[in-house]
Amino acid sequence: MSSELTQRTRKALTSALASVIAIVLALIVGGIVMRLAGNNAIDAYRALFNGAFEDKRAIGETTVYSAPLILGGLAFAIASRAGMFNIGIEGQLVMGGFASALLGAWDLGLPSALYLPLCLIAAAVAGGIWGLIPGILRAKTGAHEVISTIMLNYIAFRIITYLVQKQSSWLPVDPERQATNRIVDAAKLPRLLDGTRMHAGIIVAIAAAVILWIVLYKTTFGFRVRTVGLSQGAASYGGIKWGATIMIAMAISGALAGLAGAGEALGLNYRHTTVPPGYGYTAIAVGLVGQNNPLGVILSGFLFGILSAGAPNMQSEAGVSKEIISVLQGLIILAIAAVAVFDHLPALRRRAASAAGTKPRTDSAAA
Amino acid sequence: MGDFFTLALLTAILRMTTPLLYTALGGLLSERSGVANIGLEGMMLTGAFFAVAGTYWSGSPWVGLLLAIFSAGAAAAIHAVWCIRFRANQIVAGTAINLIAGGLTAFLVQVVWGQAGGSASVERLPRLTSGISFLVPIAFLLVPVVHIFLFRTKPGLHVMASGEHPQAAESVGINVNRMRYASVIAGGMLAGMGGAFLSIGDLSYFTLDMTAGRGFIALAAVIFGGWLPFGALGATLLFGAAQAVQIQAQVTSGFPISSDFLVALPYILTLIAITGLVRSSNSPAGLGKHPDGH
Numbered sequence: 172m173s174s175e176l177t178q179r180t181r182k183a184l185t186s187a188l189a190s191v192i193a194i195v196l197a198l199i200v201g202g203i204v205m206r207l208a209g210n211n212a213i214d215a216y217r218a219l220f221n222g223a224f225e226d227k228r229a230i231g232e233t234t235v236y237s238a239p240l241i242l243g244g245l246a247f248a249i250a251s252r253a254g255m256f257n258i259g260i261e262g263q264l265v266m267g268g269f270a271s272a273l274l275g276a277w278d279l280g281l282p283s284a285l286y287l288p289l290c291l292i293a294a295a296v297a298g299g300i301w302g303l304i305p306g307i308l309r310a311k312t313g314a315h316e317v318i319s320t321i322m323l324n325y326i327a328f329r330i331i332t333y334l335v336q337k338q339s340s341w342l343p344v345d346p347e348r349q350a351t352n353r354i355v356d357a358a359k360l361p362r363l364l365d366g367t368r369m370h371a372g373i374i375v376a377i378a379a380a381v382i383l384w385i386v387l388y389k390t391t392f393g394f395r396v397r398t399v400g401l402s403q404g405a406a407s408y409g410g411i412k413w414g415a416t417i418m419i420a421m422a423i424s425g426a427l428a429g430l431a432g433a434g435e436a437l438g439l440n441y442r443h444t445t446v447p448p449g450y451g452y453t454a455i456a457v458g459l460v461g462q463n464n465p466l467g468v469i470l471s472g473f474l475f476g477i478l479s480a481g482a483p484n485m486q487s488e489a490g491v492s493k494e495i496i497s498v499l500q501g502l503i504i505l506a507i508a509a510v511a512v513f514d515h516l517p518a519l520r521r522r523a524a525s526a527a528g529t530k531p532r533t534d535s536a537a538a
Numbered sequence: 539m540g541d542f543f544t545l546a547l548l549t550a551i552l553r554m555t556t557p558l559l560y561t562a563l564g565g566l567l568s569e570r571s572g573v574a575n576i577g578l579e580g581m582m583l584t585g586a587f588f589a590v591a592g593t594y595w596s597g598s599p600w601v602g603l604l605l606a607i608f609s610a611g612a613a614a615a616i617h618a619v620w621c622i623r624f625r626a627n628q629i630v631a632g633t634a635i636n637l638i639a640g641g642l643t644a645f646l647v648q649v650v651w652g653q654a655g656g657s658a659s660v661e662r663l664p665r666l667t668s669g670i671s672f673l674v675p676i677a678f679l680l681v682p683v684v685h686i687f688l689f690r691t692k693p694g695l696h697v698m699a700s701g702e703h704p705q706a707a708e709s710v711g712i713n714v715n716r717m718r719y720a721s722v723i724a725g726g727m728l729a730g731m732g733g734a735f736l737s738i739g740d741l742s743y744f745t746l747d748m749t750a751g752r753g754f755i756a757l758a759a760v761i762f763g764g765w766l767p768f769g770a771l772g773a774t775l776l777f778g779a780a781q782a783v784q785i786q787a788q789v790t791s792g793f794p795i796s797s798d799f800l801v802a803l804p805y806i807l808t809l810i811a812i813t814g815l816v817r818s819s820n821s822p823a824g825l826g827k828h829p830d831g832h
Contacts, residue, residue, distance in 0.1 A: 204642070204645075208645070208646070208649045209649070256627075256629050258576075258629065258633065308809075308812075308813055312812075312813040312814050313814065314809075314812040314813045314814070315812065315821075317574075317576065317629050318757075318758070318761060318808065318812050319809055319812060321576070321754050321757070321758075322758065322805040322806070322808050322809045323805075323809070325751060325754070325802065325805045326802050326805050326806060326809070329798050329799075329801055329802040329805075330798075330802075332798055333796065333798035333799075336798075337796070337798070452633065452636070452637060453637075455630070455633050456633075456637070459630065492644065492645045492648040492649070492654070494640075494641045494642075494644035494645040494648070495641060495645050496641065497637050497638070497640050497641025497642075497644070498637070498638050498641035498642050498645060499641075500637050500641070501633075501634040501635070501636075501637030501638030501639075501641065502634075502638065504630060504631075504633060504634035504637065505616075505620060505626075505631070505634045505638075507630075508620055508624060508626035508627065508630050508631060508634070509620065509624050509626065511624075511626065
């Protein structure tokens with residue numbers, strides 16, 4: 172029992188180390204890119220850090236960006252744990268954001284204690300349905316979720332554009348603004364700190380992460396999800412229903428993405444605009460850096476939140492285009508993927524050794 | 539309605555289809571060799587940017603076209619190294635390519651032209667007639683070329699064997715990894731031509747994210763076309779026509795089909811296609827598998 176625990180701890184530490192190495196590598200390569208473009212990378216990173224931390228307002232911004240990224244990262248993580256690659260987070264996010272803002276703009280005349288939870292549930296349901304569809308398609312027809320989620324992203328954008336532009340006669344939407352109408356006060360996520368934009372979305376995100384961690388590691392459902400993700404065959408052999416498990420995991424994934432959209436609509440913009448925010452793709456990086464562990468996702472979500480919150484300051488203070496942040500995000504993903512190579516190293520080393528005619532070194536000292 | 543289906547519409551269909559066709563043929567090569575490629579969007583965008591940058595620096599759109607091909611090939615090479623050498627998840631690697639391409643082109647626009655949003659105007663590649671770049675017929679000619687290459691030549695059959703059954707291919711002496719590197723990089727170069735068509739074939743400047751999801755539509759066309767060159771041609775023509783009609787429908791009052799539906803059509807059709815309701819051909823069986831079976 173205790174040896175299993177230490178093994179898990181060791182594994183978690185190795186994963187965390189891999190993430191840290193990947194981030195450092197990405198920052199170095201990003202710095203080289205800036206240097207080549209004639210910028211001072213040290214100044215840029217300093218400005219970025221200041222933009223994320225220098226005062227109350229900056230720290231508030233960091234939480235504002237971290238909230239959707241943590242929720243999106245969790246959405247990626249739960250799907251990945253079930254062996255599903257959800258790149259439809261963006262579509263699920265906008266569906267959730269749109270649903271919550273529609274409901275919030277309708278002015279149902281409810282007190283906040285009822286109205287806000289109702290809007291959050293609407294977001295989770297809308298995002299959840301949009302995540303469930305690729306789950307059903309995969310389980311029932313074998314349609315690969317990578318392709319179906321990409322398609323569903325674009326279909327979601329179009330549905331929302333259509334409803335906002337063409338159905339304003341009965342929906343609370345504003346075609347001029349390309350957005351929903353402003354939500355009523357009772358539907359708003361409260362602001363947490365005066366003089367900042369920090370809103371309760373960050374609390375929703377952290378609470379969701381803790382709950383998801385408990386679900387994944389302390390419940391039979393979580394055990395099923397992880398088993399299915401490790402091996403579909405072994406899961407069926409052990410009597411776990413693969414199809415049902417991936418469908419539920421995808422619905423949860425979509426619901427979390429939907430909540431990310433709700434945070435933007437109910438906590439930040441007070442409406443949903445038709446321009447997709449792009450968090451869905453960064454969420455993939457957040458999940459990967461967090462090693463698809465909900466608690467790891469909190470940390471990586473904050474890391475990416477820092478990058479996003481500091482970026483405008485990097486542009487204004489150091490004169491480095493804030494677009495470099497996307498490059499850094501991509502580099503971090505590449506670095507994570509490359510560092511993961513070291514997982515294969517024992518096998519590769521053995522093969523190389525046998526090819527060279529020497530006796531392979533045993534790597535199973537732990538066993 | 540009478541003058542809706544005009545020469546202008548036909549021209550528009552060809553213009554909309556061309557970038558999709560280049561990129562779809564590129565994606566087809568990559569996937570046929572066994573490497574899934576959702577980084578097409580990023581490779582296309584890279585090509586679109588460097589086409590303009592090369593033209594701007596040299597004054598010649600031909601240099602721009604070359605730079606587009608090589609830069610997108612370089613992006614594809616990164617994808618290939620990660621997928622083949624590092625055995626990274628191919629979807630993860632493709633996602634990274636897209637993020638880096640989107641960020642880097644936007645970053646470089648500011649570095650080169652000192653403005654956000656887009657490039658300065660540059661010289662265009664020559665045109666055959668009004669509105670039709672010479673890159674248009676080349677795209678259509680490439681369809682039989684890729685078909686004959688894949689199904690009638692030895693290297694082409696080796697590429698397909700690498701994608702269908704890498705272990706078996708390796709056992710009969712095919713260097714699977716070399717086939718894959720070549721296919722992914724050549725595919726990236728084609729995507730780069732698709733991007734160059736957008737920026738210096740059709741228009742004469744680069745704007746941020748100007749591919750606007752075309753790489754994903756091209757990927758959808760590969761799948762909808764059953765991983766066959768002529769299938770990809772049919773799919774890109776259909777998707778290109780949907781875009782062209784949609785643009786025309788916006789300026790024609792009383793057009794019976796919603797333009798939003800037309801824009802979504804490629805995605806809806808592809809979604810239906812992958813559920814197996816219209817079974818055309820299966821994906822390469824060895825997609826994402828390594829030659830040693832791991």
